[in-house]
Amino acid sequence: MPLHISRARFRHSHNICTGIVEAFACHPWFEELSFAEAATRWVETTRRRGFHCLVATQDHRLVGAIWWDSPAISELKNERGTALAAFAVRHLERNTTLVWIRDLIVLPDRQGQGIGHQLRQKMIEHCVSKNSVLFLTRIRNDNTSMIRMNHAMGFLRSGITVPCSLKPDVLHEYWYLLKGAFE
Numbered sequence: 001m002p003l004h005i006s007r008a009r010f011r012h013s014h015n016i017c018t019g020i021v022e023a024f025a026c027h028p029w030f031e032e033l034s035f036a037e038a039a040t041r042w043v044e045t046t047r048r049r050g051f052h053c054l055v056a057t058q059d060h061r062l063v064g065a066i067w068w069d070s071p072a073i074s075e076l077k078n079e080r081g082t083a084l085a086a087f088a089v090r091h092l093e094r095n096t097t098l099v100w101i102r103d104l105i106v107l108p109d110r111q112g113q114g115i116g117h118q119l120r121q122k123m124i125e126h127c128v129s130k131n132s133v134l135f136l137t138r139i140r141n142d143n144t145s146m147i148r149m150n151h152a153m154g155f156l157r158s159g160i161t162v163p164c165s166l167k168p169d170v171l172h173e174y175w176y177l178l179k180g181a182f183e
């Protein structure tokens with residue numbers, strides 16, 4: 001079935017929140033999020049500086065979404081700590097934008113079909129059309145498909161980890177990709 005990727009509109013909000021509930025109910029999260037909790041999370045996210053979202057639809061059904069924002073170094077430091085902020089400063093060159101890839105979701109019955117990969121690829125193309133970009137993201141070390149996707153797209157491990165709040169024996173690691181506009 002053909003996949004259509006486009007900018008999210010306000011009318012997509014309800015289906016994105018349903019998607020958050022469904023995607024995070026499966027491996028490796030197994031979160032029991034209510035729709036209201038997902039909606040609160042979503043609304044907070046949309047208020048972030050430089051927020052953007054792309055949605056993937058198949059036959060008019062929303063099957064996936066990716067969203068990102070562009071925090072200032074001070075915001076990154078407050079949210080993620082000194083080590084990651086210092087890492088970003090070391091890697092930010094002149095005319096380079098910082099992009100935080102906040103989330104990527106694909107509905108459980110559409111996972112494993114390359115939709116997540118295509119959404120991520122479109123996001124990268126969108127962001128590097130004008131500027132060079134330092135992409136940062138955080139991945140759970142047991143999120144096999146995200147780790148495979150990161151390797152396939154050239155993302156690298158920063159070496160900076162934090163324990164997972166839901167499962168303290170599992171680590172989250174920050175990954176990065178520095179991509180030039182004119183490569």
Ligand SMILES: CC(C)(COP(=O)(O)OP(=O)(O)OC[C@H]1O[C@@H](n2cnc3c(N)ncnc32)[C@H](O)[C@@H]1OP(=O)(O)O)[C@@H](O)C(=O)NCCC(=O)NCCS
Pocket residue numbers: 023024026027028103104105106107110111112113114115116117118138139140143144145146148149152
């Ligand atoms: C993570 C997620 C977005 C991936 O989306 P997807 O459309 O299933 O991913 P793709 O089909 O594009 O596959 C990406 C890679 O993962 C691999 N993969 C897919 N499903 C897999 C599985 N069940 N086990 C292992 N690897 C898997 C694919 O082979 C592919 O690797 P490759 O590029 O080396 O071939 C989706 O599983 C999801 O919504 N998960 C819950 C929410 C989540 O964890 N989001 C990310 C938060 S950081």
